[in-house]
Amino acid sequence: MAKKVKNSRPKVVIVLAKRIKQIIIGQQLVQKNVAHDAGIDVENLRKYIKGTQEMKIGMLLRISKSLGVTMSELLRDIEKDIE
Amino acid sequence: MAKKVKNSRPKVVIVLAKRIKQIIIGQQLVQKNVAHDAGIDVENLRKYIKGTQEMKIGMLLRISKSLGVTMSELLRDIEKDIE
DNA sequence: AAATAATCGGTTGTATATAACCGATTATTT
DNA sequence: AAATAATCGGTTATATACAACCGATTATTT
Structure with a gap:
């Protein structure tokens, strides 16, 4: 049985993705x-x-900018979505 | 001459550190x-x-929590400090 | 229906994060 | 002044980000 349960990204990564x-x-x-x-x-x-891929801060900045939002806006209240 | 100019962290990393x-x-x-x-x-x-060290999102969450602030608060208006 | 674009899960190779640790130096406490 | 704690810049080894790319499949456009 291929037991490749490798989807163990931190929850914050999953929520950020959404x-x-x-x-x-x-x-x-x-x-x-x-x-x-x-x-x-x-x-x-x-x-x-x-x-499926976690990012570093520098990448977060690049992506948030290209989305037209600030990092702060992108992450607002995300802690509530994670717990 | 030791030309070790390896301090090229993204500016966001420097500002976040501060x-x-x-x-x-x-x-x-x-x-x-x-x-x-x-x-x-x-x-x-x-x-x-x-x-001197950049972090991933998961680490940002851990540190912000231990500081008692949200990631959003920690990063508020940081784009202004970077440009 | 055919052509095109988007999506998906994957790959390789290099750079870098992370954990754990270190000795020397500096700063603070005793 | 001595003892202790904090700081600094460094190390190694492993895990993971990132760039670049891919073929197959799905979705959209023509």
Whole structure:
């Protein structure tokens, strides 16, 4: 049995991913453009959107900017969504 | 000539470090305790405080919690300090 | 229906985070 | 002044981020 339960991202990563996705959908952004604006490959952005890849602070800044929101806005009250 | 100019952390890392330090000083927190609460070695916390080490989102959450602030508060308007 | 774009889960290789630890130095407490 | 704690810049080893890319599948556009 392939026991590849490797989906153990911190919950904050998962919730952040959902928020990024909501912004993209809500503002009808195009992922390819968001990725380009953030200076990353769209396939890699997708991993952040799906929550399968955690990011560092520098990347959070790049992505939040390309989404047109501040990091603070992106993370507002996220602690409530995590517990 | 030892040309080790390796201090090229993203500016956001540097500014975040200053903010963490300000909170610790302002609230007269003890680094050793902050580190313990965050579940990290105090020497490693120091690197975040000095801005010599970038962190991932999960670590940001741990440290912000041990500082007694939310990530959103910690990052408020940080874009203005970076530019 | 065919063409095109988006999505998905994956890969490799390099850079970097993280945990744990260290000795020397500086700062604070006794 | 001596003892103790904090700071600093460093280390090693392992885990993981990131860039770049991929083929197959799904979704959308033509």
